[in-house]
Amino acid sequence: MGTYKILVIDDEKSFLNVVVRNLEAEGFKTIYTNNPNEGIIIAKDTKVDLILTDAHLEPIDGFTLCKIIKEDSQTRNIPVIIMSGKDIEEEDMLKGFERGADDYILKPFSFKILSVKIKVVIKRYENDIEKDNTINRIGISFDPDSRTVKTNKEIIKLTRKEFDLLNLLLTRPGKVIRNSYILQTVWGYDPALYNDTHTVEVHIYSLRKKLPSHIAQKIETVSGIGYKLNI
Known part of the structure; x- marks a missing residue:
């Protein structure tokens, strides 16, 4: 594993400079721009390991940028973390998650935490070993090899995180899965450094919306503990 190269996009130049300086202090290589359209071009023309973009950009916002990145065959495998205010x-x-964002970080943030998030997201892409069977x-056909989910032969489109979360639930039916374990398994976070259950709640909510109601x-939801798939 070499040094990771991060593309940073933020139209607030002073904050952009702070982010770049701190990422480089954490050992990352950086390439940066304050123009989201230029950022898309850079992502296509330069090998980057991750895109770190602000949510509120002009003339296109970070959500639209993420959608463009994830829909383009040249860039869809580049992970994206979105920065936003609280x-x-x-x-x-x-x-953002619907459009393919891999994670969020809320301003103001610790650059140590940002560094951990970046490494975890990239590592997950590097080690994306799919299951065999x-x-x-519960009425779902779940294929880890092709990363597809079907109900009655109809494909359900899930984001990467939603798919991994459903995989965890399906492989442990009837068992309570703690939020800390979900964060560690699906996101790769060290519970000692990051244990924000809201991340899990948002994805469970989104997953439930996409699945048939039954x-x-x-x-x-096991209040205060985690989640369980009843069969």
Whole structure:
């Protein structure tokens, strides 16, 4: 594993400079721009390991940028982390995940935490080892090899995180899975450094919305602990 190269996009130049300086202090290589359209061009023309973009950009916002990156065959395998202020609405966070964002970090943030998030997200892409067998359970056909989910032969489109979260639930039916374990397994976070259960809540909410209601209701919230798939 060499030094990771991070593409940073933020139209606030002073903050952009702070982020770049701190990432380089953490050992990353950086390439940066304050123009999202230029950022898309850089992503296509330069090998980068991850894109770190602000949510509120002009003339296109970070959510649209993420969608463009994930829909282009040249760039869709580049992970994206979105930076945003703490006043971001849950609806906007869901929009980002729907468009392929791999993670969020809320300003102001610790650059140590940002460094951990970046390494975890990149590592997950590097070690994306898929399972061998299709799981048929609770009316779902779940194929880890092709990363597809079907109900009655209809494909359900899930984000990367939603897919991995459903995989965890399906492979441990009837068992309570703690939030800390979900964060560690699906996101790769060290519970000692990051244990924000809101990340899990947002993805469970999004996953339930995409599944047929009779299947979604089988995902039980175990208050204060985690989640369980009832079969």
